Amino acid sequence: MAQTGLWLRWSWRDLRRRWPVVTAIALVIALGTGTYAGLLSTSAWRTQSNDASFALLNTHDLRVALPSGSTTEEGRLAAVVASLEHAGDVAAARERLVVPTQIAGPGDLLVTGELVGTDTLPGAAVDGVHVTRGRALGAADDGAGAVVADESFADKNHLTVGSELTVSGGARLEVVGRGQSPEYFIVTGGQGGLPFLTQKGYGVLFASLHTVQRAAGADGQVNDLVLTLRPGADRARVAAELSRALEIAQPPLAADLTTRDDIDAYRVLYDDIDGDEQLWRIVALLVLVGAAFASMNLTTRVVEAQRREIGIGMALGVPTWRLAVRPLLFGAQIAVLGVLLGLGVGWAVSIPLRDVFVGMIPLPIWRTPLQADVFAQAAVLGLLLPFVAIAWPVWRALLVQPVEAIRVGHLAARGSGLAPLLSRLRVPGRGYRQIPVRNVLRTPRRTLLTAFGIASAITTLVTTVGLLDTFGATLDRAEAEMLHTAPDRVSVALDTFQPLDGDVVRTVEQLPEVGSLEAGLRIPAVADPDGEGVDLLVDVLPAGARWQPTLVDGQPDGGLLLAEEAAADLGVGVGDAVTVEHPQATATGLRTVRTTMVVAGLHPNPMRVFAYLDPAAADALGLAGTANVMSVTPAEGRSADDVRRALLEVPHVASAQTPQAAIDGMRTTLDEFVGILNVAALITLLLALLIAFNTTSIAVDERSREHATMLAFGLPVRTVLGMTAVETVIVGALGTLGGIGGGYLVLRWMSATTISDVLPEVGVTASLSATTVVGALLLGIATVGLAPLFTLRRMRRTDIPSALRVME
Amino acid sequence: MEGVAEPRPAVDARAGSEGTRIDLDGVCRYFQVGDTVVKALDDVNLHVDESAFVVALGASGSGKTTLLNLIGSLDAPTAGTVRLAGVELTTASRAERTRARRSTVSFIFQSFNLFPGLTALENVQFGADVAGRDAPETVARQVLESVGLGDRARHFAHQLSGGEQQRVAIARALATGNPILLADEPTGELDFHTGVQILELLRAQAEAGKTVIVVTHNREISRVADRVIELSSGRIVADHRPVGGPAAIADLHW
């Protein structure tokens, strides 16, 4: 149809004539859709990479683990497995000795960690080690002092092949390689009673079974067995048989049977994907919404410029729907351009995102292929967006009477707005100084539209940067709470419960490096196990302990002290009762019981895992007179490191950590978010700049006739420029303030909903740092204020006669 | 009424003997439009050194606006020289040209170009402000009064009729105190009756000592001029003074 060709050509010309604006809209859309595509691609990457990595190393299907501290003879667990009715389903089984240890090494390296000793039978490994540097362990290493160090641990502590390490008990080991194993892809905390760990501060060393037996002084002993099943084997059936076999074993084997799904690293690596995706989806949507508003702002202007031609079309009797075709075609062209650019942006955005993940989650295999379906989704969104953006202005333009649309000159300049009301309000100085303020007030709709465009960009920026602030503030609160007194203390965890007056406590107390010592208990527990199931680490602090939690509500004793976040999640307050599942000591060992405890008070640590009991209330635990943690203050002139080094030689010491190390551990928990948010913040910054800049230059264009009149009267360009800057700064300030407010609201909403879903264990409260607020203000106002400067060249070259003739 | 040929002294003290001189020598202004060159002005020589009511007459497209723009230094010629109050505009710096505009000429546009954000009074004050006059508000009030709009001071452009708007525009030009007024089709958007009022106002300025150059395609208007310059296809084809002096404005009709 020839007609179609005409309309297409016509809108194509519109596009070419306004190419800077069009490119800007397209870029804004591209940033929105590209971010969406990039952020959401990460979910698929992580799933694929997890699958590949866990498969590569034959991650165990079932694991038998003896309680901490106990062992059995080598071969006994393997025999139990071999005796199963469906033993044929087992592809491979490996006995191990996994022991907590302290590791000292080159430089001042001194960390808590564990030794993982696996038998070196021929055949496929279970929970194999993927060697990244140096060499793998072979049969020749059986019993020798060779270890493969966890890749991240080695990397962050600059361990190289050939590094010498000393572990608890004094054994010296040589690093012959660096590698990764599925259970330790990431270190999640919980090990050695330490809730927050980093791979820098927690070392995992893989060695032969006999090497570890020798180092741990447990010759011929194992405490763990891992096995894989043949493809198609029924895991539940084998698990049931194994569980039964362990129960009837003589002498008894009180072993824990777990599956692959119970591996912390496995669970966290998969679970995080969903949670994070929620967060990224919101960030991506925010960017998209910002882009939508911005493009609406721009398209409105374009359509308004076509107002008169639409009117002429109406006068010529062109049906309304056909008049809509041209601006809509214009929108379609922007959409296509935006999506094409968006694919490029998506690709570009995915590079830093990939780097963040690859750097953050050390997997042996990273698969980051282009996610066609995610990009297709983004493309659809990108195509719809400009139509949504252009629909409203087109609708408005088509509603007017033709005669109004055609009207030119002074009659078209209909008065509206608030200027008349405010004609009494005068800015001091020359009369024309009133113009910027009046212009802002005279066209409130346009002012609002511009301000809205800027606000939407700033909202997105403030939200993303605000998330960083919020995480930072959360850590600061944790840090303030944990370091408010005795920051030099060292928290020492023991691998078993030791009598308060026993050898271990006395040995530590008598170390010359140790100034004072407080022995206490740290008990893992679950509050409301049938409902919310909030994991707790309950510390029983001795009376008069140097460090005590701060109270925000209630009493320090008479019951449980919970984190505010835990109380909120459990829906309890001071004085309420809460069911707690916890271990209790009995004559025959530890068993799990439920006790109803009263919430005595609340403490402000945002990490909800921390809970405290006073010694009297701790009687319920049946652990009176024993300790499994100690808080040690270094002696005069000795440092925390001296204490930790000395503790290396003490048996039963599982770990020794300063509160600062725990805080660093928390920090890494949030680092992945921080990394991604940094990328997102950068994108939104770009978006904000682009939007602010374009909105402003459009606003400047709209004033071209007034500017020409001023120039014709001999006002210097710089004065005209200054007045424009004043006008745009007013609007920019309005938009920026709105954006900061909007950002804060979105942030609060996200903290209350998404973030508490994604990070339930952390109590975050929305907070914006002064830097963010001031930064956003400066950015918003400066960008719009400076934007007119970029029109300086154009203004100097203004063809005054033609600018004046615009409407004539 | 004074003799048409006799130059009148400039009213503004700042404009000395050179103050109102306009000299165009061999001025050409060509526009490249696609493949063709449009000769909007072609070898125009024009000298105005008197305070008078000068009408440039020509059909649409004959180059009238271009001529006015060159005089007002809104535009630069392709060839030839333009001097305004003794300042050679063609070689002047940007700042000098801006200053010339600020202190010598004042524009009155066909479509008024009032600042929509300013009241009538403020628009007029704009002129006084730009020219750096003392007590600009007082000047503005007086000038607005003199064009008969003292009671419209607080109105915005959209609250005024076309004729009122044009009178505000004239007041704005007058408030600068500049000796030369350049008016491009000042009655083009107005009805006959209002148009005549505007002409009267402009003529009065010439009688008060200003040089007023009005550009129009309306031959009637040229009857009331002291001097008529006829343009056709970018050339001056006639430059004469009406025989027997200008007609009375009351005699006009179109």
Ligand SMILES: Nc1ncnc2c1ncn2[C@@H]1O[C@H](COP(=O)(O)OP(=O)(O)O)[C@@H](O)[C@H]1O
């Ligand atoms: N900026 C321009 N670009 C191209 N042609 C122009 C431009 N300005 C004026 N012209 C042409 O120059 C001629 C004279 O224009 P103009 O001075 O506006 O005429 P008038 O005011 O007498 O109607 C016309 O043919 C017009 O099309």
Ligand SMILES: [Mg+2]
């Ligand atoms: Mg003209």
